[in-house]
Structures are given as C-alpha cells and as structure tokens.
Amino acid sequence: MAAQKEQKQGYRPVVVLSLLSLLICGFLFPFVVTGISQVALPSQANGSLAQLAGRNVGSYYIDNGFTLPVFFHARNESNPLVASASGVDPDITLQDALSQVIGIHNATGIPTSDLIVMVKSHQQETLWVLGDPYVNVLVLNLALINSYPSVYSSYR
Amino acid sequence: MARQTLGLGRILERARLPRRPSLITGSTLIDSVVRLNPISLLANPVMLIVEATFVIVAAMAVDPSAFVPVASVREQGFYVEVAAILLITVWFSTLSDSLAERQAKNTANSLRQLESEVPSKKVVTEGWEREIVLVRSNELLKGDLVLLEKNDVVPVDAEVLEGIAMVDESLVTGESAPVRKAPGDSLIGGSKVVTDTLTARVAVNFGESYVDQMVKMVEASKRPKTPNEVAITTVLFGLSAIFTILIVALLGLSATLGLGADLSVLIALYVCLLPTTIGALLPAIGLSGITRLYERKVVAKSGKAIETAGDTDVILLDKTGTITVGNRQAVEFIPLEGHTEGEVGEAAFLTSWFDDTPEGRSLIRLAYDKGYVPRELNAITLSEVYEFSANTRTSGVKLFHGSTFTLPKGGHTRIRRKFFHEEAGERGMHLSEDETEILKGAPDSLLKAGFTAPTNFSKLVEEISARGDTPMAVARDHQVIGLIRLRDILKAGTKEKIQAVKAMGIRPVMITGDQPLTAKSIAQEVGIEEFVPQAKPEDKYGIVLKEQAQTRVVAMIGDGTNDAPALAVADVGLAMNSGTEAAKEAANMVDLESNPAKIIDVVLLGKQLLMTRGAVTAFSIANDVAKYFAILPVMFATTFPALRALNILGLGLNSAVLSALIFNAVIIPLLIPLAMKGVAFKPSDTMTLFLKNVLVYGVGGVIVPFVGIKLIDLLIGAL
Amino acid sequence: MIDATQTFSIIVILGAALVSGSLLAPYIVRVFNGGPSRFDRILDPIERRLYRLMGAKPEATMGWKEYFLAALLLNVGQMVLAFIILVYQNVLPLNPQGFPGLSLDLAFNTVVSFATNTNLQHYNGEATLSYFSQLGAIQFLQFTSAATGICCMVALVRGFRAGSANLGNFYVDFIRSLTRILLPLCLMAALVFVALGVPQSLGGYVPVKTVEGSTQTILVGPVASLVSIMQLGTNGGGYYGANSAYPFQNPNPATDVLEIYLMLLLPTALVFVFGELLGKKRETRPILIGTYGLFALDLAIAFIPPLPIVGPGLETRFGGFFSTFWTVVTTAVTTGSVNSSLSGIHPLAILSAFMGMLIQATPGGKGVGVMYMVMYIVITVFVVGLMTGRTPEYLGMKITARDVKLVMVAFLIHPLVILVPTVLAYATHAVDAIPGLTSLPTSVGFTQVLYEFTSAAANNGSDFLGASANTPFFNLATAIVILVGRYGPIAVLLALAGSMVGRKRSSEHSLKTDSNTFSLVLIGSILLLVVLTFLPFLILGPVLAYFQGMVNFFG
Incomplete structure (x- = not known):
C-alpha cells in the first residue's frame, strides 16, 4: 500500500489549482453565461429596460422614481418609514394603487372607474395564488401614458 | 406477542452476604467532610468549580460592598443562603463518594475476613528431611509448601500437592457441603480442612489474592477511571466549559450594558447549569457497580471488565453447571433383544459399584429402587476395575467365573484397579473363559471398540438422544445387552436467565460434550438456538476467536487449565474459584462461589452499571431546562420587567433562585440510592430499553425539576 | 400565522427539494466514488489535463491531516488571489464605474468571508466592486467555498465508511465537485x-x-451567474448590498x-448522499428527520406571529410570507442571502433565524451541515446510548473518550x-462606531450585534448591520470568528473521521x-444542547423584543 501514500507534492498543486479555479469559476463560467444570455436573451440580460418613445426610460424591475401627482408612486418615494428593503421596489400593492386613484383622477381628470380598471388589468399575481396581488408602477404609468396620450403628451 | 419478562431482581442470583452494617456512620460523615478539601476534589472538576463558586459567594456574604456593582449590600442575607447551599451541594457529592466507598469496603471486608492472618504449618525441606515450621500466614510466600491437617484453616490460596481431603468452603462460597480436594485442586484461603491431611503449595503471596486485589480497587484514589468514565468526564468537562463561557459572557454583558444582574444570581445559574448531579454521583455509580458484583461474590480484576460485560454479544455457556445441575441421573433401564430389564439393571449395578461419580451413584440407586441388586453380591470376585477414561468413555469391571451373576463362594480377591491410560488397549482384550467383563459407556464408543449389538440398537439410542436424554450402553462380554437412560436435571431459574439475555439481544451459545441430538434437545428446552455438541474444553478457544473475528464481544466461563487460553482471549472471562490457578490467572473475573450460571448475572450487572451512568447523565443535563426557566426571568427582572412573562412556574421573585439551587443540591442525595442500587430494568431489547430510559430519565429529567422547584418555592413561601 | 395555501406552498417547495435532492444524491455519490458517468467522455480528458498541470497524482490518497491541509492551503491560496483582486481592482480591467481598491481590512474581511462560504458583506457590491472583483473575487470564491464544503463532508463520510483506508484525494474531489x-x-x-x-x-x-x-443608473452586471452559485452553493453573498431584495437579483x-x-x-x-456514500442508506434517516424536523420547528416558530405586512423592510412582490419563509430557509441552510431587510422581520422569525444559525444543521450549509449533524449524533449517541446498557456505538464503532473529546471541542467552538x-x-465600545446602534433599545441593539457574530460563526452571512459594520473592529473580529468557526470544526470533525478509518465495527x-426513535431523541438532544448554550442571549435579544411587543426591528 506504499504506493497509495500521498507523495510530497509541495505547493505546486495548491498554487496551480488556485489559479485554475479562478480562471474557470471566476471568468470562464460567467463569460459563457454572459455569451449565451446576450445572444439568446438580450433583453433580460441587459436589465429588462423599458422604452418610451424610442428611448430607454428605466428598467421594469427598478423603481422609476415617480413623484408627480399625475403618476402612480412607488413606496420608496411616499414615506421613508415604510421604505422597502432595496429602496428601489418597483411594485405597490393593489390596495396602495387603488388608494392613489383619487389623486391621479384629481390631477389628470381621467375617470376613477377607468383608472381602477387600468390598475386591475395590470395587477400581477404572485406565484400561483400566493400573497396579495401587486402592481408594477412603471408598467402601470407607461400604460397610462400610452392610453391617455393627450393627458401625458409631455412625456412622450 | 406478550412475552413475560422478569425484573432484574428476580433474575439475578440472590446476594448471600450477611446483613450489611449501616453506611451512615460517624466515620463516613467525617470522611465526607475531609473530602471537601480542594485537593481531593481535583479528580472531580465539576465539584471543584462549585466549591470555587462557594468561595466567591462566601466572600460576597462577608463583604458585599467589595463586589459592587455586581452585588448589593442589601442582599447580604441572600448571599449567606446561596453560599450555604453551594457548600452543601459539594458536601452531598463527597458524601455520596464516602457512602459508596464505605459500602464497597464493607462488602469487600466481609469477604476478606475469610482470609485473616492464621497460624500455618510451613513445610521446610532440606535434602530428604522435612520439617514443619509454625509461621503466620502473612509470612508465606508463593511456592511455599504448607501442611494442612484436620481442622486447619487454609491460610492463603493454594494448590493441593499430596493427599485427598474434604474441605469446608462454606465461609467463602456459601456452599454448605464439604468439597473433596485431590492433588491439582485449588484451595481457597479461608476454607477449612474437615477430614484427612493435605500438603499444598501456596499459589499467591499474602495480600495478592483476589480478595485483596478487589479491596484495593475500591479505594477511589487507586481505582483507575474506566474508558466510559473517562468519556463521560470529558462530556462533563466540555459542558462545564460551555457554561463557563456562557456565564462569563453574561457577566460581561450585564456589566457593559448595565443589565443589573447580581453576581450571586449568575453564580446560582452557573451552578444549576453545571452537570452537578452526574458530576457528584459518577464515582459512586462506578464503585457501586463493583460492589454489586462483590455482593454476588464475583471478584472483578478491573472496573473495565464490568463495563465490557455490559457490551457482551455472545455468551458461551457450559451446559454442565450452567444449564443443568451438573449430574445426569439414571432414570430407566432398557433391555435389548434377548435380554431382560433385570439383566441390564444388575449389569449396570455392577459396573457402578466402584464408580463414585454422581452418575454411577444414580445407577446404583435406580437399580436398588427397582430391585436389581445382584443377589450374592458379597461373593462376587472381581479381577479388575476399569475406571472411567475420558478417551474411551467407558468404565466397568471384570469378574471371575461369570456367565451368570451367581458367583462361586470364596473370599475376596485383591482387586486390581486399572487405569486405562496406564495400560492402553487392555480393556476388553484378554478375556479368559472363566471371566466375565461388564462395561458401560457411550454407545458409539462401545461400538467403536468392536462390540456387537442388535439391529434396533442405533434406533433406540437415537430415540433417547432425541428426547434430550443421554443414552448409556451396557455390555457383557463384548455384547451390548441394554441401554440406560440418563437424564439431565435443569438448573432452576436458568431458563428465565437465558430468556433475559436473549431479550437483550445477546446470543447464548451452549457448549457441551453431549451428542448433537441430546445437546439440541436440552438447548431447545431452555430456549437456546445455538449449541456446540461434542466439544472438548480446548474447543472453546476456537469458538471465542471465531466470534471475535466477527467483531462480537464474547463472555465465557471456565475452570480447567484447558480453559485458560479461551479465558485469556475472551472479552469477559469468568473463572470458577474451584478451578485451576491458570484459569483464574487468565480470567478477568473470578466467582468465589464457583457457580457458572453467574456469567449471566455478570453481564446483566455490567449493563446495569452502564445504564445507571447514562441515566443519571441524561437526567442531569435535562434538568437544566427547568432551572433556566426558574432563574432567567428573575435575573433581569428589574431591568426588563417584560421578561417576567417567562416565569411560567410563577415562582416568587425572591425565592426562585434559591428554589432552583436547593433543588440542584437535594437531587444529589435523592439519587444516591439509585446510584448505589443501579437502575432497575426489565431485560428487553436494546431499543425498548432505550425508549423507556429516555422517557424516564430524559423526558422525566425535563419535567421533574419543574415540579420539584415549584414545590420548594411553595415551601419557601410558606416558611 | 399562515393559511392553507401558504402551508401548501411550503410543502411544495420543501417537497421539491427533498425529491430532487434524493434523485440527485446517487449521481453525487458516483462523482465521488469515481463511478462512470455520461460526462466522462468530455470531462475525463479535461480533468486529466488539470491534474497534469497541477502535478497532482489523482490516484494518491490522503489521511485526514493531509486532506484538511490541502483544503486549507488551497483556500488560503484562493483568498490571496481574491485579496489582490479586491485591493487592486482600480488598476484591473472590467471596472467601468472606476471604483477604487478596497481598504485592507475590508478586503481581508471580504475574502475570508467568501472563501469560507460565509458571505458576510460589509460593503454594498453595486457601489464598491468592479465587474472584475464581482467575478474574480466574489463569484470565484463562492464556487470554491461550496466545493470545499462538499469535499470535507465526503471525506468525513469516507472516514466513517466501513472498510475505507483513507479519506480520498482532496484535489480530485475538489475538481470533480466543480466540473x-x-x-x-x-x-x-x-x-x-x-x-x-x-x-x-x-x-x-x-x-x-x-x-x-x-437621471437614473440601471445597475446591471453579471448578476445571474453570481446568483446561481450564491444560492446553489449556500453562499448568500449578493451582487447588491440589498442582496436578493434588490429586484435585479430577484425580480419576481x-x-x-x-x-x-x-x-x-x-x-x-447531501443528506441523502450521506447514507448512500456510507453504504448504509438507512443511516440517512436520523439526519433527514433531524435536519428537517428541526427545520419544521424553525418554521413553526417563525410563523407563530402574524405575518409582517408589506411595509418597512419588505419588498412588495414577496410580501410577509415569502420574506419570512426566505429568512428561515436562508438561516436554516446557512446561506445568508436575504430578500428583505431583517429589520422588517418579526422578532420570533428572527429567533427562528438564530436557531438555524446556532444549530447549523437544519440542514445547514452544504457539506458542513451534515458534518455538524454527525457531531450531534456522536454526542447524542454517547449520552443517551449508555442507557441501552452498552458502550455507545455509532455505525457499529464504539465511541471512545477521544471521540467524545473531539466532538465536544467541535461543539465548543461555536459558543466561544x-x-x-x-x-x-x-x-x-466598538459598537459605538456603528451609527445609531447604541441608541436603539437594548433588545434591538443587542440582537443586531449578536446576530452579526452568530452569522459569522455559522458561516451564514446574513446580517442587520451590512455596510455599517465596515469598521476595523468588526472587519477583523468577524473575519477571525469566521475563520475559526469554519476551519475549527472542519478540522476537528475530519480528525474524528480519520480516527474512524479502519476501526473495529x-x-x-x-x-x-x-x-x-433515535431520530426524535436526536432532535430533542440537539435542541437541548443548543438551547442550554445560548438561551440567556436569545432571551436578551429577540425574545425580549417579542415580549416588549415589537412586531419588527424598526422599533
């Protein structure tokens, strides 16, 4: 069984394997993933950017920072005490969205019933039937802009 | 399936020692106080820590102002109480040590009395001269010769060299009938010669006999920790280290965050968390395990041997002495074709006339009872007596003029006793016309010797064997004339014991010289599945090695020199005190009573020892939960009143700490009886025992202190 | 309290993990037994080339010391590389944002944290690390620390396996676990x-x-590749400071x-791998029941109180349920990633998180969780096993005083x-350097500090403090805690495994x-040991917060 005894190999395996693992795990792997993603799924891979009138206005997944009364607002701007963990939570609950309807109606004149329909048609279920439905603020506001071009003409 | 199992107490052999003197005596109490000195506590780190905390709290009680801010002058009375309880906790621990040691010494001494110094007659040889010198037994050295005459007490263990005598061993073994001792037999120190004279060689130096060895072992300082004790001590040490970190951290936090915890309360929590119960009782448990063996007159050479006994997987049981009483009794004469029962009975009688073995005597008795005593017995002229030989397994007589048993008148001729090994091959050879030879022996050995037998012989032999009896053939003039049915008498209580060890997952294997059929029948009768028939003592060695090769722990008994190699390799070897010196030397335990069935007791006692240790350990650790719930809500009660919600026991804020501490102390003496008697258990399979003990000592260990602390708290409140 | 749908979803997720885990186990066992696989044709030549480059003999075998030293030295080598990358990221490529190099203590803390599968982060990745650092330090170490953990467990099992003569070859195990x-x-x-x-x-x-x-900056980067190993490898260190609460790391x-x-x-x-690699599939049972039983208890504690509402510290898309569930899982498997701010979680859920990190085996980090379970089993077998009236045995091997000493040392490291x-x-007064910490109520402030070190010791990585703990004291202290908490128990438990090699059974x-029966006793024994060791501190932290009527740690 003498042959089975580990021979003194010095530090070479350690040094070489450190470098090799860095190359394989640190660079080769993410480059492969990036390559495939950029070719096959370019939109998602680059941040699911939202476009308005041909230019990038933000990412659907990142709070767009709406502050004007004509738009629905995300939580992050409304009250720092209820700020989300990320600070860029792009979503609000359905109730939150519905509670903002009056304000937007007052600012834009869009009938509340239309706004309610708009909100409800853009609600996203959490997976399956779990939890409360929520609304993506950017998606909702972009839909408003597109549905009421006259009201939101300055943003197009 | 409802299997009836007996409790341990019913299964173990009864202790036959005289009533023990009371354990709690002045000297025990003084001893327990002496043990409070820190140096003697070094071997018990848990208790040493408790004593150190006592010193701290005592200092707080003397001068609380020196300990501000972790102490308050107003609480001086409380510190006195805490200090007192801490000291009592340590004392309870030393008391349990003292009690266990006292008990062990009492037991050992009651055996040692048998071996006190006695005047003895040393034989001094100079050339051909022999001289008897009177010496005291403590002057005798190994190898010295002693003369033992009628009424002399055997001074130390010795081996008979010359002479045959009856020796009374009742003081040592409890066996009332005197025992015959012949050259080669062992004499036990303390026994008494009742007839005749012996010359014996001293087998040990005075003070080296087994009793002395074991008396030494009970002295705590000389008793090395067994592997299990070392491992448990490690666990206790680890737990103590964890709780030390915990308390130091709590103290640090309390100081830096201003949580206002009192040092004495922290110390109380610390001591309550420390595994004080098992820490206090661990030495006593081990010692009491040894004592319980002594009480059954089994001397273990080390504590480790007892632990190993608990681990036994296989017990090799000698049929004779363990399962059966030891002597087979003749119960029936069976004539073969052409012969009568009377012929067989008379022949059997004659072959046994000079056979002094129990079997031979039983043949005489049966023949006598049935009226088959040869009529003119006194006139029988014997030419030779063949003594029993283990090799041919036959014995018998040769008569003059005997085609019938009616013998010619005339005086006795001198009988020549033949020893087969001296004149090999002579038996059954030269037979002159006027001689009749009658032999009895194992059926196959007679056939092997070329004797003739009718056709139904083998069938009858088999029938007898199949019923668990032993057939013995009787032959006249080279012709088998009949069979004798010998029956084994089962030992009372053996079946229950075997059931008990089987229930615990231990395999009993019966070793016997019997034929396979006989062996099988007896094995079945007592519930043993495995047996080794036609085994010679030296076969045991191979059996032990074979089992050990399959990583089993083997326990066995042995008495003869032939057993010594097997005893030496067996994990648990119990030698009979009546056995040879070599066997006793090789074994790790000796039974002074020479009762082979005790091997089962030894195994059960080993298990009980391990179980007791585990039970008290689990109980001790489980206790901590309740103590937490008693002390923690109180500890930060002033700073965080919200934590009073955790006071689920509803303890008084002032008395909660004392209640927990008092419970922690009194549980030690309350468990001393358990530690010393051992956990009671019904032999059953491993997992049943496990579940039961976990429920009783683990889950019980969680619940009991809740109740106990609450009761103490109510009591304190009432006072 | 959770409703039926939520209970159902827990069951589905855990069920999926259990089913796929048990299906994956035989494959993993084949990988480490060197059994044939359909990937051999591609991977064998590659691996052979790697061994040649390293100058290592794949057929050589190691005792526990060699195995542990190889793992430790390799980890150190990898830490050195990552450390250089972090400190000099300003001169290295792939730094479009032009971030400066990290301070030495933060870089040290970070490489130690990631090389040990801890992933405590005293920085916000999106504002501190270049792409090169995210890849060459963070993601790199996440792979290697995961592989190291798996290897050590495999070596442990080899020690306990009947008839093994050694613990295997670390380099081979390491490379195969990666490839x-x-x-x-x-x-x-x-x-x-x-x-x-x-x-x-x-x-x-x-x-x-x-x-x-x-103006707004969309912080994109190589996130998906990092998230995959961060979760699969139970690493937990995110691309972003907000971890998986940040929408790009966990969009929906x-x-x-x-x-x-x-x-x-x-x-x-790996729980299933244990029994299978051991050659005694049934021995998986106590570990499975033990880990998942305790996990169920964690969940029960966390879900006793009403779920937090979508409010402070929580992301709308996850709500109270998924935030709480994640918190329990991430501590139960010592991943340490978060999808909410811990401050938004109910004190009892935080208590449950503590339980996960204190037990470290519910089922714990990959590899080490099983190792800890073996540690608990050996302690439990010894303490309760005596009550069967035999010297306690595990897998047929008698537990010696030395074994007990080793497991006690392994257990002792954690509280220490x-x-x-x-x-x-x-x-x-190092806590004073963290803004606002000392002004918080004791229960909240203490919980945060205790959590920091518990998370570090358990190689979990979730924390309350985050980048605010980027102080020299916390960087160095947590780094030391992480190193001892990682390599201490691994060394001791491998020593235990080494002593099992060739032992009589x-x-x-x-x-x-x-x-x-034993599995349930094991659960009780683990709870007892862990609760006894840490109860006063949990009481001063989350338990006190609960009794003070807090619903989360925003106060």
Missing part, C-alpha cells in the same frame, strides 16, 4: 434566471432619463421560489466564537441510530 456538480447545475440555473429577468451583462451600468426626466416571485429551492437543493441532496466577541464588541444489537 461535475456545481458548474453544470449553475449553468442551468443561471440561464433560467436570465430568462426570468436577472441581468447578465458586462457592458457597464446603464444611465437613463426616467419618465419624469430625472418565480425567481424567489427558484432561489429558495436552489439553496435547499444541495444541502438536502459567538459569545466572546459579542461581549468584546460592547466592552471595547460490531454488527449487532447496539442502539439503532437509523430508527425513528
């Missing part, structure tokens, strides 16, 4: 993440003008469920490295560790 387990699984997971909306780009942050016309409930599933997958699979530095942090009638 045949982690890299393929991560590739699949990463692509699914991209498809579900997680970015994977090296093009630099994207500046945009928002709808209202203000689908990715959330996938991430929860992924962090459960390997720890669960949690409690001592916690007290030191207060005693040296009996075959019968000892305590049946593969029984349900």
